[in-house]
Amino acid sequence: MTGLRAVAVIGGGIAGIQASLDLAERGFQVYLVERSPSIGGTMALLDKTFPTLDCAICILAPKMIEALRHPKIRLLTYSEATGLSGEAGDFKLRIRRRPRYVDEGRCTGCGTCASKCPTKVPDEYQMGMSQRKAIHVPFPQAVPLVYTIDDKSCIHLTRGGCGLCEKVCEAKAINFDQKAEEMEVNVLGIVVATGLTPWDPTPLKEYGYHRFRDVVTAMELERMITATGPTEGKLLRPSGLGHPKRIAFIQCIGSRDLSKGLPYCSAVCCMHATKEAILVKEHEPGAEVTIFYTDLRAFGKGFRDFANRARDEYGISYVRAKPAEIRENKNRSLSFWYENTQTGEIAEANADLLVLCTALTPNPDNAALAKTLGLELDDNGFFRHPHSVLLPTSTTREGVYVCGYAQGPKDIPDSIAEASGASALLAVVGRGRP
Amino acid sequence: MVGLRYAFFLGCWIHSELYPLEMATREVLPRFGVELVDVPGFSCCGYPLRSMNVASMLYLSSRNIALAEAEGLDLFPLCNGCHASISEVKHILDNDPEIRGRINDELSIEGLRYRGTARIRHILQVLSEDVGAEKISASVDRRMRGFRVAPHYGCHAIRPSFVGRPEDAEDPKVLDGLVRAIGATVEYYPERLDCCGSSLGVADIEAALRVAGRKLQAISVNGFDAATTVCPFCYKMLDGRQDVAKKVVGDMGISVPVFYFMQLLGLAMGIEPRRLGLHLNQSPVDKAIAKMEAVVS
Amino acid sequence: MSVWETSSRPKVSTIFTIMTILPSLIYRTGIPQDDCNQCGKCSSGCPAARVLDLKPRQVVLMVQRGMIDELVRSSAIWECTQCHQCMERCPRGVTPFDVIIQLQNMAVKAGLPHPESLDQIFASIARTGAVQGPQEVFDSDFEGYRRSDLGLPELTGPRDMVAFRRAVEETSRW
Numbered sequence: 001m002t003g004l005r006a007v008a009v010i011g012g013g014i015a016g017i018q019a020s021l022d023l024a025e026r027g028f029q030v031y032l033v034e035r036s037p038s039i040g041g042t043m044a045l046l047d048k049t050f051p052t053l054d055c056a057i058c059i060l061a062p063k064m065i066e067a068l069r070h071p072k073i074r075l076l077t078y079s080e081a082t083g084l085s086g087e088a089g090d091f092k093l094r095i096r097r098r099p100r101y102v103d104e105g106r107c108t109g110c111g112t113c114a115s116k117c118p119t120k121v122p123d124e125y126q127m128g129m130s131q132r133k134a135i136h137v138p139f140p141q142a143v144p145l146v147y148t149i150d151d152k153s154c155i156h157l158t159r160g161g162c163g164l165c166e167k168v169c170e171a172k173a174i175n176f177d178q179k180a181e182e183m184e185v186n187v188l189g190i191v192v193a194t195g196l197t198p199w200d201p202t203p204l205k206e207y208g209y210h211r212f213r214d215v216v217t218a219m220e221l222e223r224m225i226t227a228t229g230p231t232e233g234k235l236l237r238p239s240g241l242g243h244p245k246r247i248a249f250i251q252c253i254g255s256r257d258l259s260k261g262l263p264y265c266s267a268v269c270c271m272h273a274t275k276e277a278i279l280v281k282e283h284e285p286g287a288e289v290t291i292f293y294t295d296l297r298a299f300g301k302g303f304r305d306f307a308n309r310a311r312d313e314y315g316i317s318y319v320r321a322k323p324a325e326i327r328e329n330k331n332r333s334l335s336f337w338y339e340n341t342q343t344g345e346i347a348e349a350n351a352d353l354l355v356l357c358t359a360l361t362p363n364p365d366n367a368a369l370a371k372t373l374g375l376e377l378d379d380n381g382f383f384r385h386p387h388s389v390l391l392p393t394s395t396t397r398e399g400v401y402v403c404g405y406a407q408g409p410k411d412i413p414d415s416i417a418e419a420s421g422a423s424a425l426l427a428v429v430g431r432g433r434p
Numbered sequence: 435m436v437g438l439r440y441a442f443f444l445g446c447w448i449h450s451e452l453y454p455l456e457m458a459t460r461e462v463l464p465r466f467g468v469e470l471v472d473v474p475g476f477s478c479c480g481y482p483l484r485s486m487n488v489a490s491m492l493y494l495s496s497r498n499i500a501l502a503e504a505e506g507l508d509l510f511p512l513c514n515g516c517h518a519s520i521s522e523v524k525h526i527l528d529n530d531p532e533i534r535g536r537i538n539d540e541l542s543i544e545g546l547r548y549r550g551t552a553r554i555r556h557i558l559q560v561l562s563e564d565v566g567a568e569k570i571s572a573s574v575d576r577r578m579r580g581f582r583v584a585p586h587y588g589c590h591a592i593r594p595s596f597v598g599r600p601e602d603a604e605d606p607k608v609l610d611g612l613v614r615a616i617g618a619t620v621e622y623y624p625e626r627l628d629c630c631g632s633s634l635g636v637a638d639i640e641a642a643l644r645v646a647g648r649k650l651q652a653i654s655v656n657g658f659d660a661a662t663t664v665c666p667f668c669y670k671m672l673d674g675r676q677d678v679a680k681k682v683v684g685d686m687g688i689s690v691p692v693f694y695f696m697q698l699l700g701l702a703m704g705i706e707p708r709r710l711g712l713h714l715n716q717s718p719v720d721k722a723i724a725k726m727e728a729v730v731s
Numbered sequence: 732m733s734v735w736e737t738s739s740r741p742k743v744s745t746i747f748t749i750m751t752i753l754p755s756l757i758y759r760t761g762i763p764q765d766d767c768n769q770c771g772k773c774s775s776g777c778p779a780a781r782v783l784d785l786k787p788r789q790v791v792l793m794v795q796r797g798m799i800d801e802l803v804r805s806s807a808i809w810e811c812t813q814c815h816q817c818m819e820r821c822p823r824g825v826t827p828f829d830v831i832i833q834l835q836n837m838a839v840k841a842g843l844p845h846p847e848s849l850d851q852i853f854a855s856i857a858r859t860g861a862v863q864g865p866q867e868v869f870d871s872d873f874e875g876y877r878r879s880d881l882g883l884p885e886l887t888g889p890r891d892m893v894a895f896r897r898a899v900e901e902t903s904r905w
Contacts, residue, residue, distance in 0.1 A: 205604035206776075206820060257822040258766060294770040324776025324820050325604075327624030330656070335624065339774035339786060346780050444886070446862040453868060453881050460883070474887045477860035477895065482852050484813070485835040485845075489905035493898060494856070497889075518815075543898040544891060593815035603819050629778040629814045636846050637809040641782040645812075711881065713870045 004188055005029060007426055008093050010081050010369070011193035013041020014412055015404025017063050018419035019191045019426075024072035026427050031185050032067060033095055034077045035365075038142035039064055041195050042405075045125060045139070045219070047226040049412055050275040051306035057141050057228075064143040078148055082182070084190075084373045088399025088429050091187050099178035101149040101157070102135070106173035109137070109145035113165035113174065121153045123230075127220045129238070130230035135165050140228055147173075189399035189429040190373070191422045192383060193415075194366055196405040199254045199261065199359040207253060207356055208326040213239035214334060215326065218249075218272055218357045225279050235283040237353055239332045244287060244352035247280050248334075249273045250323060251293040254359035262359045264380060267409035269357040270297040274307050276355070277316045290317040290349070292338065300411065326354060362406055373400060382408050393422040399429050438564055440510035440555060441502035442470035443520075446478050447666045448512055454711025455666055458696035459512060459557070461709050465573070466565045470510070475501050479516040480523075485636070495523035496537050499554070500546040508553040510560065514665030518590035518599070521554050525597040557664050557696070558591065558600040558608045567615040574702035577726035578617035583698070584658035584690075585609045585620055586649070586672065588665035589629050609664060612695065616702040625652035632667035640682055646671040647683030650690050660691040660722050662698055669694050673717040691715075691722035701726060766823040767791045773817035773827045785810035787817045787827035794830055803838040809846055811835075857899050860888030 005028050009020045012034030020030045032039065043049075044064075046056035067073050076095060083094035117133035125138045134154040135147050155162035156176060166174040198219045201209045208215045214237050216224070223229040224236070237244050251269055254261030270293060277289045296318065298304045310316040323336040335350045362381040363369075370377050376384040376396040383395050383402040392408075393401050401422035404415040448455045463470060480494030499520060502509040511517040527534045528550050541547055561570065587609055592601045601608050604627075613620040631645025650672060653661045663669050671679070673692035680688045692715065693701075700710040701723065712719055773787035774780050780787075785807045793802050802808055811831045818826040839845050852862050867875045878885065889895035 205602070211605065252770065252822070256768065258824045259822055261822065294768060320771070322770040322772040322775060324772045324816065325627065328622070329624055337775055337781065339771045339777075339780060339788060341769060341771040341774075341788060344786060344789070346774070346786075449865065449886060450861065450863045451866045451868060453876070453878065453883060456883055457881055472884055472886055475890045476886070477889050478856050478862055480856075482849070482862060483856065483903075484832055485809075486839050486849050486853055487836050487903050487905060488832060489902045490853070490899065493902035497895075497898075540898045540902055543901075544889070544894045589812070589814035589816070593819045595819060629812050629816075631778065631782075631812060633812045633814075634779060634782070634810065636848055637806070637811075638783060641779070641810070644782050645778055714868055714876070716871075 004090065004186060006031065006185060006187045007189055007191070008033060008081075008091075008185060008187045009191045009193060011041070011195055011363075011404070011406065012036075012039030012075075012077065013193060013195040013404065013415075014043045014060065014063070015195070015406075015415040015419040016041070016191070016193035017067050018416045019193060019403060019423045020067055020073050021063065021070065022420050022423035023191075023427065024070045026423075028072065028188075028427070030070075030073045031093075031095070031187065032073055032075050033079050033081055034075070035080055036138060037078045037100065037136075037146070037148040038138045038144070039067060039075065039077060040139070040141070040143065043412060044141065045223065045226075047222055047279060048275060050271045051300075051302040053275065053278070057139075061141050061143075064141070068143050075144060077144060081369065081372055089188055091189065091399060092184055093187055093190065094182065094184050097181040097183065099151070099180055100146065101151070101154075101174065101176055101178050102147050103173045103175050103178075104144060104146050106171045107146045108171050108173075109142075109147070110170070111137075111147070112168050112170070113147055116164045116168050118162065118164065119153050119155055121150065126223050126230045127217070129220060129223060149174075189401065189426045191419070191426055192369070192373070192375070192395065192400060192402045192406055193404045193419065194363040194369065194406045196360045197363055199361050201253050201356050201358050203260050204253060206325045207250070208328065208334070208354070209356060212326065212328040212332075212334060212354075213237070214241075214244070214332060214352060215354045215356065218269065218276060218355055221276055221280075221353075221355045225276070225283060233283075235280060235353075237332075241332055241352070243284055245284070246288045246351045247277075247284075247290070247353045247355065248349060248351040249277060249289075249291040249355045249357055251291065251357045252322070253356040256294070257359070262361060262380060264409060265297060266360040267297065268360065268411045271300070271303055271306065271411070273355070273357050274310045274316070278310050278314050281314045281316065288317075289315075290319055292319050292321050292323060294320070294322055300413070323349070360405065360409065366406065373397065375400060382406065393418060393425060399426075401426050438467050439469040439471055439507060440560070441473045441505055441507040441552075443476055443479075443498060443502070443509055443511040443516060445511060445513040445516040445666070447670070452666045452669060454697060454714050455512065455669065455694045457709065457711035458694055458700050461705060462696050462700045462703065463560070465703070466569060468560060468564060471505065471507060473501050473505050473507070479511065479513075479519050481515045481519040484519070491519055492523055492526065492533070492537055493540055495520040496527060496548050497541060497544060497546055499524060499552055500541055500548045503549050503552045504546070508555050510555045510557075512557060513667075514556075514588045514590040515667055517554060517556050518593075518597075521597045521599075522594070524550070524554055556591065556600040558612070561612055561699075562600075562608050567611055570612065570615040570699065571617070574616045574699070575704055575730055576617060577730045578698070578702050579729060581618040581722075581726065582657065582659045583613045583618045583620055584623060584653040584656065584661040585613060585626065586630065586653075586661050586663040586668055587627070588663055588668040591664060592627070609662070609695065613662065613698070616699055618698070618702075621656075623652065623656040623658075625649060628652065630663075630665075630668040630671040632671045642671070643675060643679045643682040646675055647679035647685065647688070650676060650679060650688050651683060651685055653690050654688050658690070659725070660693055660698075660719075662693045662695045664695050673715050676717045689718050691719040692717040693719060693722075765795070767795065767825045768823060770822065772820055772822065773825075776816045776820055778812050778814055778816070779810045783807070783810045785831075787831065790831055790834070791825060791827050799834070799837075802834050803841060803843055808834045808838070853903070857896050860892070860895060
């Protein structure tokens with residue numbers, strides 16, 4: 001207790017990484033708990049960021065490496081919080097480290113194991129559009145660069161046999177006997193930064209997702225145009241019919257929705273679509289790109305200019321309309337009727353590739369985490385605050401803070417700013433008030 | 435499940451004009467053990483009066499449900515429109531005690547009472563659930579093989595979903611399954627959910643015919659041998675008004691045989707076309723029937 | 732004293748009162764048009780919008796702005812096909828269809844122009860129980876058939892027409 005200078009951060013996306021770096025710089029020992037095998041979160045899966053069009057992983061990776069190398073930060077990837085007791089200033093946080101079946105100290109990240117692994121499963125980091133092996137890293141720039149065996153699909157772990165990875169690993173890093181490790185850390189407080197999950201638009205059957213081949217979500221498109229994506233950055237129609245010439249984006253799929261989706265605005269999709277539209281134009285200069293929106297949310301710094309640039313420099317059309325029903329024609333192209341709400345004109349549009357800009361929800365595991373940590377969620381799955389105006393980064397448990405998308409819809413700059421805000425509050429926990 | 439006995443409710447259009455629908459249904463369903471009971475005293479379901487006063491539709495649909503309930507039967511409206519309005523009214527009465535009370539006060543004038551005990555069955559449910567695809571397949575011959583049928587579900591079979599409809603609002607499959615059960619081929623086509631335009635006729639008959647014409651055009655362009663529907667309004671528009679609709683959209687090449695589904699089922703069972711009222715269809719069904727005959731002879 | 736008698740222009744405030752009389756009939760969620768953010772999905776799928784002037788989105792907008800007078804006098808509100816697509820797909824739980832029907836009901840109640848067929852249908856139902864009685868139909872050889880010719884049973888309408896008529900008239904005045 002006296003002299004306790006340790007904190008925990010749950011969630012290793014950009015917000016969690018920023019909070020960890022801020023706290024570590026102030027001299028705290030930081031335990032950064034991340035459920036997946038690597039830190040990086042959603043930002044690591046983006047191609048570029050808006051409105052600057054920076055390469056996402058290029059600006060993120062230095063922070064990830066810094067988190068890895070910082071003497072005060074202990075990365076606990078492939079781990080989960082399992083229990084919390086105590087109070088602000090003196091918490092005991094229990095953490096389970098799931099077995100990777102790979103020795104972190106020995107693995108060099110060479111990837112020979114994956115090249116020999118016979119098991120293929122849908123790759124969740126490519127939004128299921130391509131496959132990965134049972135032994136895998138989420139993406140090439142993973143931190144730590146340590147392979148992980150997915151124990152649900154690994155042949156050896158599920159029914160015995162195989163073991164090829166163990167045979168070929170030169171570093172002798174494979175260890176099928178690895179067990180889960182339970183640990184407990186004593187911390188002053190916690191920052192929760194569990195991020196976002198894209199909403200699955202399948203319930204909105206009228207949009208044809210999972211019914212028509214060339215209907216994709218915005219995150220799927222993002223992976224398609226990224227160099228490390230399932231098509232190595234080539235923009236190709238999932239139907240196999242080559243490059244799309246007419247691309248349409250539809251905004252607010254599941255957002256601002258009082259019937260089947262989420263009632264709130266997801267904040268970033270208008271700019272995300274603008275960014276993707278620009279990137280699509282860069283991939284396919286001759287393509288016709290249209291964004292069908294309800295309200296163009298360009299509220300941040302540089303956003304309006306960004307949208308204007310998309311329209312004026314790149315020739316992207318913005319139409320204030322919301323299609324009601326997507327149809328697939330015999331030649332696999334898609335068509336739909338729409339009312340241009342600004343002119344009242346009723347028209348039919350055709351597209352080779354339809355991009356649904358879906359709602360973004362807080363992590364669906366927040367409910368379980370809230371129970372574990374003794375926190376409250378609001379009706380939409382975001383962490384509740386003791387006062388939503390004055391204490392926007394506090395949770396209902398003193399000493400536990402929240403930042404990033406887990407707090408509410410926001411973009412990367414706001415996530416970073418909020419992470420620093422939450423860290424600042426956490427830094428003075430346990431010091432007593434004047 | 436209550437036994438296969440239903441209060442058979444025809445509504446106004448089938449009873450007064452669209453006889454083939456009634457003929458085909460009375461001819462086919464009893465062969466599958468479904469008894470159609472003619473309960474006296476039915477009236478219009480009130481669907482057309484919704485535009486005048488929703489309360490009129492409330493009253494008229496309620497009284498028909500009450501008549502079926504008095505006989506201890508579920509109500510089986512053959513018409514898509516009747517089924518939708520009656521289902522909607524049932525939903526309102528079951529969920530709003532105040533409205534239910536007021537309606538029952540009105541019903542008492544006729545000595546009727548709404549209790550909420552009757553289900554409202556749709557022809558698609560009777561065929562797919564009560565009879566089942568297997569029994570249907572076992573009762574038909576080969577004549578539908580290779581016959582490509584465009585399903586026209588009709589708006590009121592698929593919407594509004596909150597009162598419960600026999601088909602999914604965006605991806606209907608039940609009628610498709612029944613068409614396959616009789617041995618025909620069915621495929622997705624982009625315009626399959628499009629309205630026939632019938633109700634538009636109240637305001638502007640030409641606009642209504644344009645909508646119908648476009649639907650017929652779509653069915654034609656997609657290469658189907660015929661279209662089938664389970665709704666009398668849709669049947670009237672696509673079959674009865676096909677000639678006029680063709681003119682309105684300026685496509686005289688349209689020639690789509692339109693069958694009420696029970697007619698197709700009856701044909702597949704080898705029942706004589708006249709017993710199914712096919713001589714009264716106004717679309718070019720003869721050529722389709724001849725094609726089917728050629729398959730089995 | 733009814734407002735319809737004093738002036739030919741229904742007062743807006745009275746109309747809003749009428750719009751709340753039968754909430755569970757007309758509105759699934761209270762006064763849902765407040766939730767409309769004018770996205771236009773309803774108009775995008777509306778079959779009438781493609782061939783005529785009706786745009787459900789615009790109707791809801793005009794209701795939001797209190798332009799009830801214009802709406803009840805317009806011909807557009809009669810162009811609805813009653814396909815229910817707008818209310819099925821609205822992401823905000825607004826029911827443009829119900830709003831349109833309510834406007835139609837108001838127009839009729841106020842004695843404003845509306846399709847004649849409605850009055851004819853009502854009169855027929857009140858008189859016989861049905862929109863029309865059994866017709867003679869013809870095949871392609873112009874041979875005529877009645878129900879009995881086709882083996883179809885004669886079915887009777889409401890047993891007590893006086894009682895039926897009374898109930899129908901009463902509910903039509905709700």
